[in-house]
Amino acid sequence: MLEKKSKKGSVIALVCILVILGGVILLENVSMFMENVPEVLRPTSQLFTVLKKGAVYSLVAVSMNLLNGFTGLFSLGQAGFMLLGAYTYAILTVPMASKDQVYYLFGGSAVKFSLPDLFAGVLGAEGVGGAVSMVLGVLIAMILAGLVAAFFAWLIGMPVLRLKSDYLAIATLGFAEILRAIFQWQRLGPITNGANMIKNFPTFSSFNIENSAGETVLRLSTFVPFLVAALCIAIIVLLINSSYGRAFKAIREDEIAAEAMGINLSKHKQLSFCISSFFAGVGGALFAMYSANAQAKGFNSTLTYEILLIVVIGGIGSISGSVIATFAYVACSEWWLRFLDTPTTFQSESSRTMFIAALAVAGIAITALLLLRARKKKGGTGMMAAACIPAVVFVGYDIYYAMSGAMEVPFLRTGFRMVVFSVIIMIVVLFFRNGLMGTREISDLFKPKAKKEAAK
Amino acid sequence: MEYAISILLSGISVGGQYALIAIGYTMVYGILRLINFAHGDVFMVAGLMGIYFTSWLTSVMSPGAAVLCSLLLVIVMTVLLGFIIERVAYKPLRSAPRMSVMISAIGVSYLLQNTATYITGGQPMTYPSIPFLFDTVTVAGNNIKWAVLLTPVLVIILVLALTQLINRTKVGMAMRAVAKDFETSRLMGIKINSVISVTFVIGSALAAVGSILYFTNYQSIVPTAGAMPGLKAFVAAVFGGIGSVPGAVIGAFIIGICETIIKGLPSAWDVSVFSDAFTFALLIVILVFKPTGLFGEKATDKV
Numbered sequence: 001m002l003e004k005k006s007k008k009g010s011v012i013a014l015v016c017i018l019v020i021l022g023g024v025i026l027l028e029n030v031s032m033f034m035e036n037v038p039e040v041l042r043p044t045s046q047l048f049t050v051l052k053k054g055a056v057y058s059l060v061a062v063s064m065n066l067l068n069g070f071t072g073l074f075s076l077g078q079a080g081f082m083l084l085g086a087y088t089y090a091i092l093t094v095p096m097a098s099k100d101q102v103y104y105l106f107g108g109s110a111v112k113f114s115l116p117d118l119f120a121g122v123l124g125a126e127g128v129g130g131a132v133s134m135v136l137g138v139l140i141a142m143i144l145a146g147l148v149a150a151f152f153a154w155l156i157g158m159p160v161l162r163l164k165s166d167y168l169a170i171a172t173l174g175f176a177e178i179l180r181a182i183f184q185w186q187r188l189g190p191i192t193n194g195a196n197m198i199k200n201f202p203t204f205s206s207f208n209i210e211n212s213a214g215e216t217v218l219r220l221s222t223f224v225p226f227l228v229a230a231l232c233i234a235i236i237v238l239l240i241n242s243s244y245g246r247a248f249k250a251i252r253e254d255e256i257a258a259e260a261m262g263i264n265l266s267k268h269k270q271l272s273f274c275i276s277s278f279f280a281g282v283g284g285a286l287f288a289m290y291s292a293n294a295q296a297k298g299f300n301s302t303l304t305y306e307i308l309l310i311v312v313i314g315g316i317g318s319i320s321g322s323v324i325a326t327f328a329y330v331a332c333s334e335w336w337l338r339f340l341d342t343p344t345t346f347q348s349e350s351s352r353t354m355f356i357a358a359l360a361v362a363g364i365a366i367t368a369l370l371l372l373r374a375r376k377k378k379g380g381t382g383m384m385a386a387a388c389i390p391a392v393v394f395v396g397y398d399i400y401y402a403m404s405g406a407m408e409v410p411f412l413r414t415g416f417r418m419v420v421f422s423v424i425i426m427i428v429v430l431f432f433r434n435g436l437m438g439t440r441e442i443s444d445l446f447k448p449k450a451k452k453e454a455a456k
Numbered sequence: 457m458e459y460a461i462s463i464l465l466s467g468i469s470v471g472g473q474y475a476l477i478a479i480g481y482t483m484v485y486g487i488l489r490l491i492n493f494a495h496g497d498v499f500m501v502a503g504l505m506g507i508y509f510t511s512w513l514t515s516v517m518s519p520g521a522a523v524l525c526s527l528l529l530v531i532v533m534t535v536l537l538g539f540i541i542e543r544v545a546y547k548p549l550r551s552a553p554r555m556s557v558m559i560s561a562i563g564v565s566y567l568l569q570n571t572a573t574y575i576t577g578g579q580p581m582t583y584p585s586i587p588f589l590f591d592t593v594t595v596a597g598n599n600i601k602w603a604v605l606l607t608p609v610l611v612i613i614l615v616l617a618l619t620q621l622i623n624r625t626k627v628g629m630a631m632r633a634v635a636k637d638f639e640t641s642r643l644m645g646i647k648i649n650s651v652i653s654v655t656f657v658i659g660s661a662l663a664a665v666g667s668i669l670y671f672t673n674y675q676s677i678v679p680t681a682g683a684m685p686g687l688k689a690f691v692a693a694v695f696g697g698i699g700s701v702p703g704a705v706i707g708a709f710i711i712g713i714c715e716t717i718i719k720g721l722p723s724a725w726d727v728s729v730f731s732d733a734f735t736f737a738l739l740i741v742i743l744v745f746k747p748t749g750l751f752g753e754k755a756t757d758k759v
Contacts (some may be wrong), residue, residue, distance in 0.1 A: 074555060159744040165554065166491050170690065171743050174736030177687075181733035186726050195729075301683065305562050312559050386543070415574035422567040429563045430548055433556055 009443065017230050024051065024226050028219040046335040048222050050327070052204060053334065055225035056286040058326035061310045062233050062319055063279035068308075069317035069439075070240055071272040072252030073161070074169045076304050077153075080176025081277040083299035084152055085145035085284025087183060090198040090294035091191060092141040098200040103193055110190035115141050116202060131209075138202050142228070142285045149281025150274045152179075157273045161266065173301055183296040197295035204289050225286055232279050237319055239275065248272050252317075313428050313435050321437030333421055340417040345407045355409070356402050363394020462598040463720040464713065465605070469673065471712025472607035476666030477689035478696075478704040479618065480659025486635040486699030487655050489554060493561040494541060496686015497568035498660055502534040502667035503583060503677045504572055509533075510584040523586050531664040538660025539653055547649065565683075572679035580678045583671040590672055603672040608709075610669070614662065615705050622701065627654055635699060684732060688715075691739045697752025707750065711735055 031037045040047050064078050096117045103109045116137030123129035160171045184195040204221040211217050239245050247268050250258040259265050288294040314325030346352040370387035477499055484492045509526035545564045549557045589603040622628035630651045633641040642648050692711045696703025718731040
């Protein structure tokens with residue numbers, strides 16, 4: 001699809017981003033102006049956690065998509081680069097005042113400066129000067145976080161990028177694990193605080209504007225991650241639509257053909273790897289701000305898998321797909337499926353009966369769907385028989401439960417949310433292989449069909 | 457000297473346990489070209505099954521018989537689990553790009569870990585002390601569990617049996633054929649799906665045996681307990697040359713010994729945190745200088 005992006009399209013995209021950013025500010029501050037807002041819009045609501053985490057993850061997911069989806073390099077090192085970003089940001093921004101407290105095990109930090117404090121020394125620590133110096137310090141620390149991640153990506157990319165698909169994946173995964181071990185090394189304690197967490201650095205809530213009495217007058221804690229993520233994603237989109245982006249896609253489609261067309265393979269792979277890691281590093285810095293601490297333990301391969309699953313659910317090779325999938329994923333895991341974790345009892349006999357009926361219907365529906373698929377593929381009697389298993393299991397359990405006469409909702413207890421969640425992910429991976437969007441973008445959905453055909 | 461012997465022995469035993477997992481990786485990779493990320497979690501689930509089956513069976517029969525029965529049951533159920541995973545999560549994706557299958561494997565691993573968290577409540581579980589395996593014996597002044605001494609012997613026996621199976625039997629021949637060329641062997645009338653199932657069955661059975669030995673040694677099981685041994689076993693498989701069973705075993709022994717030595721270095725050096733990192737550093741070095749591993753066959757890219 002080599003269609004020329006029209007100017008109108010970019011203007012619409014810009015307007016959309018501005019509307020979203022404005023909407024976020026409005027949403028966050030509604031509770032300030034109005035007394036009787038619903039519980040969801042209060043600052044303590046899960047909604048804002050989801051929005052913040054979603055913004056952070058969407059940036060990391062898009063950066064992973066740039067590498068995996070657009071360049072076709074299957075890398076699993078994202079958590080490692082996030083770790084580099086998070087630590088760089090955290091080390092550079094812990095205020096001088098709390099250094100001794102954070103690094104108390106190592107008798108203070110070896111990094112004898114803090115970026116926000118450096119600026120505060122010039123601009124003054126109070127009022128506007130303090131705010132500007134904090135923003136400047138955070139901004140520069142974030143860019144440095146990206147640069148450090150990109151530098152390490154360049155370093156490791158030289159040997160590793162020659163490897164093919166799964167070997168590259170496992171090598172980058174290994175690299176991330178090595179980084180995690182290095183950052184937990186006690187000898188580096190004065191810099192990385194060993195295996196302990198670094199905290200007390202500026203977080204998202206530091207951006208809330210307060211008046212002199214210490215009351216919050218304008219909340220920006222959700223707006224900031226959105227702004228940074230939107231900016232970075234916009235840069236990635238511009239990159240993908242540039243000649244470099246087209247070279248990346250050519251490498252994805254066919255390396256040998258791309259090389260024959262005069263694309264310098266190693267240079268472009270290295271470039272894509274570094275840029276992706278840069279944004280993963282920035283995402284790591286945001287992640288540290290989101291969780292208000294930086295600890296190497298959290299940046300394990302599970303984090304990478306999580307991001308990878310988001311990219312897959314959204315569609316490998318679709319930026320808007322990744323963003324939508326991130327928010328859906330984070331909302332499901334943090335908010336919508338929460339009820340599955342709390343044990344509850346049925347209020348009345350009728351709702352219990354309803355539940356039993358629903359379970360039976362679900363079991364039979366799944367079997368019917370599987371049977372349909374088996375019929376279409378002419379899978380034979382074995383597959384037909386296997387397709388009946390869900391119905392048998394569900395209905396069997398239903399009968400057992402109905403006989404037992406218990407009033408508790410079955411299964412609900414800590415951890416069930418993640419089980420349901422991973423089952424949903426498996427269903428997406430197995431039955432909706434292209435994810436939500438495939439390789440389409442959200443703008444493609446609004447285009448008239450005829451035009452699309454002509455573009456081919 | 458005594459210390460050195462104890463380190464060496466425990467290194468060999470850890471290596472043997474990795475070897476049992478690594479065989480599953482290397483055989484699956486040889487045939488399907490798939491890094492079966494769920495294999496480490498199958499290993500963890502086998503460990504959990506050991507706990508639940510033993511506590512369940514001790515209530516109905518004498519302790520000695522209960523442990524024996526539960527061990528057999530663990531192997532059977534793990535084999536079943538491996539078989540089901542292959543049928544449900546990998547078989548429908550046979551014609552899909554390799555990356556989809558790998559992602560499906562990651563999804564299965566996620567599912568197994570989360571289910572384990574749900575069932576155990578996230579608490580570390582303690583593996584039952586198996587009579588005989590758990591008993592200690594004194595070797596050169598060190599008290600050592602029988603499991604540690606028995607592991608390398610058991611590994612060697614199992615590997616010899618497996619190489620006989622691969623080289624001498626009809627199923628083994630079919631496996632080698634499928635590993636060589638998927639499409640052609642299908643044209644030759646080999647039932648691809650059953651060969652792949654057999655591979656998964658063997659891999660899972662060995663992982664179950666490995667889990668019994670490993671968790672007798674390190675008794676605590678958490679839902680993520682399988683991830684690190686799984687990754688290390690995979691590194692061992694790559695190190696030895698992926699697709700080669702003896703290679704995987706030798707790679708696993710080398711990694712197990714090196715790792716235990718690093719863990720056993722004087723604590724003043726503070727390097728024990730690198731015992732995991734070392735494995736991955738070794739992986740990167742191997743991949744860069746000899747991507748086919750120690751015993752791997754030279755692969756040629758077809759245009």
